[in-house]
Amino acid sequence: MSLSIYTYSNPYEISNEPYWDSIKNCAHFCVSQTMVNGLSEVYDELKNGQLTTVEELVKALYPGWFDTKTYIEQYTILTNTLDNVTPNIEQERWKKIKQSLRFNKSALLDSIRLMVEMGLLLKNLKIKKITEEQTYLIAAYNAILHGDKANKFSLRKHFSEKEIDSAVQTALVAKDQRRGKKIKSVGKVDCNTVVIHGVHQFTPIILSMIEEVSKYKRVVLLFNYQQQYSEIYQTWLDVYSCFDLNIKSQFNNEFKPTTLLQTSYEGNILADQIGKLTNGTLTEKSKDINNVSVIEFDNITEFSAYVAQIYEDAVEKYYADEQKKGSVLSYMREQFYSANSSVNDILKVYFPEQFGERHFLAYPIGHFFVAVTKMWNSENGGIKIEDMNDIAECLCSGALYEKKIGSLITTFNQTRNYFSRASMLEGDGGAEGVIDLLKKLKKQISKLNNGKIEYESQLNKLSYYKVSIDEIDELIEALESLNVITRLFYKDFEDEKNNFRHFYEKLKDFVETQILPTADAETEFQDILLRLLARLEEVEKIETTSTFDCLKDTMAYYLKQESQKGESANWIVRDFQQIDGDVLKSSTQESEIIYHFACVSDSDMNVKREDQFPWPLTIEFFEKAYEPLDWKYQVYIKSRKEFKHFKRYALLYGLEFNRCKFKLSYIKNNDDKENELYYILKLLGIKTERNVHDTTAPRQTREFTFDLGENTNGFGDLDYIRRRICGYRFALESLIENGTCYQDRFLQTKYFEIILANIVRRKLEGQIATEAIINEALDDVSERLSRYFRFLNESEITDIKSNAKNAIIHQALQGGKIKQFPKITDIDLDRMRKKEEFIYLHLENENQENVLFGKFYDMTVEEKKIFFPEKLKEASYSKEINIWCQWCAVREKCLESYKSLVEL
Structure with missing residues (x-):
C-alpha cells in the first residue's frame, strides 16, 4: 500500500512546499466542493481538470452501493427478515419489540450498511457488552448474511488496476458530465498519484476507497497544520496518527499575523490571540482586537430574518446583473458560516428554490400518492381514513376531475365536519363512509330547501347546508374515482407480498396518461415529470418482492426524478466544515465582502454530535464491544470522537486566512435554554452587542374595499x-x-x-x-x-x-x-x-x-x-x-x- 501524509502551513502557499512539484499535475480530490472552489481560485495550475471532490471518487469506485435500486432491495430484504424471524421470547414482548424495530427500520438499515462498509466481523463481537437493541440489530444482520440475498450487502473489494484507473478518470469528469458542460481532457493529468485534501471526518467507505486505490496508486493525504497553534491543531494529528505513518511537515511558510503587515487584518490578529490563548502562551491581550464584538441574536428566528434580508438583496442584485457571474450566493454581501446550521431549516421554507428542486412527492400530485398510500389498508383491501387531511391532499392534487379549479376542496372543507367521524370512503358492515354521509346530507339539504325541516333558520348558519346538490354530486364522483384509482394501484398487496414492478408500471402509465397531458409545458413541473418518467423506465429492473408497508417506506427513494443538469449550492448558511475552502476565495474578492462566523456559543461550538451513529449503534459499541483488525477502524472511530474539536480549528482557520472583513455572532436563546458566548472569546474579553439591524419586514396595511354596486338588500x-x-x-x-x-x-x-x-x-x-x-x-x-x-x-x-x-x-x-x-x-x-x-x-x-x-x-x-x-x-x-x-x-x-x- 503506497500511502503518505503531508501537511502545509499556509493554504495560500502550498506551492512553496517541497513536494508541490511532484503533486501539482496529479489527480486532486477535496473533502468538499467549497475546497475545490477555493483551491481553483488560488492555484492556476490546478485548473486543468484534475480537481474534484472525494465524494466523486467514492461514487465512481462503488456506483452500485449508492444506487437507489440497491437501497430499496436492501430495505426489502431487511423487512422480510424482520417479518420472518421468530426469536425464542414471550410472544407479546416480541410483538412490541418488532413494532419498535419496524418503526426504526431506516436507522437499522443505515447501521447495517455502516457495518458492511467497516467490514465488521460478527465473530469478533463481544455479545455480552452490547445493548438489547444492538442484539436485535446483530441478529438481523446475521440472518441476512446467512440468507440467499447476502450478496446485496457486500461492498466490493480487490479491484484491478484498470478498474482503479477508470474510477479515477470517471470521477474527474463526473461533475461536468452531469452539468452538460464540455468535458475537459484528463490526458495530461498524472493519475498515478492521487492527492486527497482536508479530510478530518473520515467515513468507512472513504477509508476503503483509500485502501483500494493505494494498492496501485501513490496516495497522498494532505491537510493544513500549524505548529504555532499546536493545541488547536492537535485534533488533526490525533486522527492522522491512526494511519500509523510518518506525518511529513515543515513550517517555513507559517503565516504570523502582525499589524505591521498589510495582509494582516483584525480577524487574523484575533485568530492569533485564540491560538496563543489555547496554547497557554498568550502574554497579553492585543489592543488591535479591542473593537471586536460579537452580535447577539435573541433567537434563531431573529438570526434567520437577518440572513434572509441579505439573501433577498443578493437575489435582487443577481437578476439586475446582465453578466450574472456565479450564483445568487456569490452576490451576498455577507458570507455565512455557522457552527449550528439548523437556520437553514427555517430559510428552506422561505427560499425553497435555493435548496435544490423539490422532490416529485413534494408537489401536489406527489402528495396525492403519499396520501393514498398512507390511507390504503392492505389487510382489508380498501381506504381507511385516519386523517381527513389525507383526503384533502388528494382533492388538491389535480389528479381528480373538477369542473372548476379548487371547487372540490372548497366543497370538502365546507362539508367535512358532517362526515368527520367516518373512517372509510364507502360504508361496510353497518358503518357509514364519507360517500354514504354525503348522500344523506344531499337529502337533508333538499328537505331544507323545500322547508321540510323544523330548524330551517338555525341550520342555514352551518356551512355544510350552504352547499348545492350539484357541488355534493361532484365531490361524491371525485371520491368514487379516488376509490377506484387507489384499488387499481394497491389491490395486488391485499394480505400478501407482491413484486414492486407491477405497482410502478401502473404508476408510470397513470403519470403518462393522466398527469403529464395536463401539466403546463412552460413550467418546471413538466420537466420534473419527464425526468421522473425517465427514472420509471427502469421499472423492469425492479425484482423486489415484499409487503405493502415496505413499498410505502421505499416510495420516496424510487419516486425521485433524475437529477437536473446543472447544480448549485443547496444552502444559504454554510456549516463550519466548509470554511477551509471558501475562505481562500477571500483573497480575490472585494474587500467589502464580510465573512460572518455565526453561532459561536459554548453549546454550538462544543457539540459532541450525538447523531454521529445511526440507531442503535453508539460509540460504546465500537469501543467496548468489538475487537478491530485493521487501521481503518481506528481512523474512523477517532475521527468521530474528534468532531467536537474540529469546530475550534475551523473558527481559527477562517479568521486567520480571511482577507476580507468579518463578523461574529451567537444565538442567546435556543430550545428554551440560554446560551453563553464561546468561552475562549469570553476569556479574551470580547464584548457582545444586541442585534441592532432591523429584521422586521415592512408592514403594508391594505384596506379592504368593496364595490357594492346596486345593493338593494338593505341592512338590519x-x-x-x-x-x-x-x-x-x-x-x-x-x-x-x-x-x-x-x-x-x-x-x-x-x-x-x-x-x-x-x-x-x-x-x-x-x-x-x-x-x-x-x-x-x-x-x-x-x-x-x-x-x-x-x-x-x-x-x-x-x-x-x-x-x-x-x-x-x-x-x-x-x-x-x-x-x-x-x-x-x-x-x-x-x-x-x-x-x-x-x-x-x-x-x-x-x-x-x-x-x-x-x-x-x-x-x-x-x-x-x-x-x-x-x-x-x-x-x-x-x-x-x-x-x-x-x-x-x-x-x-x-x-x-x-x-x-x-x-x-
Whole structure:
C-alpha cells in the first residue's frame, strides 16, 4: 500500500512546499466542493481538470452501493427478515419489540450498511457488552448474511488496476458530465498519484476507497497544520496518527499575523490571540482586537430574518446583473458560516428554490400518492381514513376531475365536519363512509330547501347546508374515482407480498396518461415529470418482492426524478466544515465582502454530535464491544470522537486566512435554554452587542374595499352590530356572504349549545321548572338536533346539554330563584337571535372589561348614514382585533387573530 501524509502551513502557499512539484499535475480530490472552489481560485495550475471532490471518487469506485435500486432491495430484504424471524421470547414482548424495530427500520438499515462498509466481523463481537437493541440489530444482520440475498450487502473489494484507473478518470469528469458542460481532457493529468485534501471526518467507505486505490496508486493525504497553534491543531494529528505513518511537515511558510503587515487584518490578529490563548502562551491581550464584538441574536428566528434580508438583496442584485457571474450566493454581501446550521431549516421554507428542486412527492400530485398510500389498508383491501387531511391532499392534487379549479376542496372543507367521524370512503358492515354521509346530507339539504325541516333558520348558519346538490354530486364522483384509482394501484398487496414492478408500471402509465397531458409545458413541473418518467423506465429492473408497508417506506427513494443538469449550492448558511475552502476565495474578492462566523456559543461550538451513529449503534459499541483488525477502524472511530474539536480549528482557520472583513455572532436563546458566548472569546474579553439591524419586514396595511354596486338588500340591526365590532367581518358577512355561516368545528359545537338552549327555553315557556322537566326537554331536543351535527360524539353532546342547562337556569330562572319558566319577551327573543349570530354578548378581557360594551345598542340616525350605498363604496373595512376574534365565524379567512401580541 503506497500511502503518505503531508501537511502545509499556509493554504495560500502550498506551492512553496517541497513536494508541490511532484503533486501539482496529479489527480486532486477535496473533502468538499467549497475546497475545490477555493483551491481553483488560488492555484492556476490546478485548473486543468484534475480537481474534484472525494465524494466523486467514492461514487465512481462503488456506483452500485449508492444506487437507489440497491437501497430499496436492501430495505426489502431487511423487512422480510424482520417479518420472518421468530426469536425464542414471550410472544407479546416480541410483538412490541418488532413494532419498535419496524418503526426504526431506516436507522437499522443505515447501521447495517455502516457495518458492511467497516467490514465488521460478527465473530469478533463481544455479545455480552452490547445493548438489547444492538442484539436485535446483530441478529438481523446475521440472518441476512446467512440468507440467499447476502450478496446485496457486500461492498466490493480487490479491484484491478484498470478498474482503479477508470474510477479515477470517471470521477474527474463526473461533475461536468452531469452539468452538460464540455468535458475537459484528463490526458495530461498524472493519475498515478492521487492527492486527497482536508479530510478530518473520515467515513468507512472513504477509508476503503483509500485502501483500494493505494494498492496501485501513490496516495497522498494532505491537510493544513500549524505548529504555532499546536493545541488547536492537535485534533488533526490525533486522527492522522491512526494511519500509523510518518506525518511529513515543515513550517517555513507559517503565516504570523502582525499589524505591521498589510495582509494582516483584525480577524487574523484575533485568530492569533485564540491560538496563543489555547496554547497557554498568550502574554497579553492585543489592543488591535479591542473593537471586536460579537452580535447577539435573541433567537434563531431573529438570526434567520437577518440572513434572509441579505439573501433577498443578493437575489435582487443577481437578476439586475446582465453578466450574472456565479450564483445568487456569490452576490451576498455577507458570507455565512455557522457552527449550528439548523437556520437553514427555517430559510428552506422561505427560499425553497435555493435548496435544490423539490422532490416529485413534494408537489401536489406527489402528495396525492403519499396520501393514498398512507390511507390504503392492505389487510382489508380498501381506504381507511385516519386523517381527513389525507383526503384533502388528494382533492388538491389535480389528479381528480373538477369542473372548476379548487371547487372540490372548497366543497370538502365546507362539508367535512358532517362526515368527520367516518373512517372509510364507502360504508361496510353497518358503518357509514364519507360517500354514504354525503348522500344523506344531499337529502337533508333538499328537505331544507323545500322547508321540510323544523330548524330551517338555525341550520342555514352551518356551512355544510350552504352547499348545492350539484357541488355534493361532484365531490361524491371525485371520491368514487379516488376509490377506484387507489384499488387499481394497491389491490395486488391485499394480505400478501407482491413484486414492486407491477405497482410502478401502473404508476408510470397513470403519470403518462393522466398527469403529464395536463401539466403546463412552460413550467418546471413538466420537466420534473419527464425526468421522473425517465427514472420509471427502469421499472423492469425492479425484482423486489415484499409487503405493502415496505413499498410505502421505499416510495420516496424510487419516486425521485433524475437529477437536473446543472447544480448549485443547496444552502444559504454554510456549516463550519466548509470554511477551509471558501475562505481562500477571500483573497480575490472585494474587500467589502464580510465573512460572518455565526453561532459561536459554548453549546454550538462544543457539540459532541450525538447523531454521529445511526440507531442503535453508539460509540460504546465500537469501543467496548468489538475487537478491530485493521487501521481503518481506528481512523474512523477517532475521527468521530474528534468532531467536537474540529469546530475550534475551523473558527481559527477562517479568521486567520480571511482577507476580507468579518463578523461574529451567537444565538442567546435556543430550545428554551440560554446560551453563553464561546468561552475562549469570553476569556479574551470580547464584548457582545444586541442585534441592532432591523429584521422586521415592512408592514403594508391594505384596506379592504368593496364595490357594492346596486345593493338593494338593505341592512338590519345585525349588520350594524357587525360594522361596530369589525369592519372586515361586516364586509365578508354582510356584503359578500349574506349572513353568518359557521364552518369551524369549535364554533359549530358552541352554536349547537346556543340553539339547544334557545329551543328548550321556548319549549318550556310557562312550565314548572323542575330538573326532571328540564332534562327531558334537553334530551328530546338534542336527540332531534344531533342528526344535523353528526360530527359530535356522545361525550360532547353530554357536555353541551350540561352547558345549555346551566345557561337556562342562570338566564331564564335567575340562578334557580324562579320556579316557573317565565313568558319569553321581545327582549328575550332579541337576545336569543343575537347570541345565535355572535355567540357571546358579553366578553371580558384580562382587565375584566366588557369589550362588547355598547356594541349592541340601537344605531342612531347619524350612524345609519354610513350604510348608504355611496358611503359604503368609499369606505374601508379595517380589521379590529380583540378577544371576540376567537368566536368570529370568518376568523379562518381573516387570520389576523393568529398573529402574536408582539406583532400586534
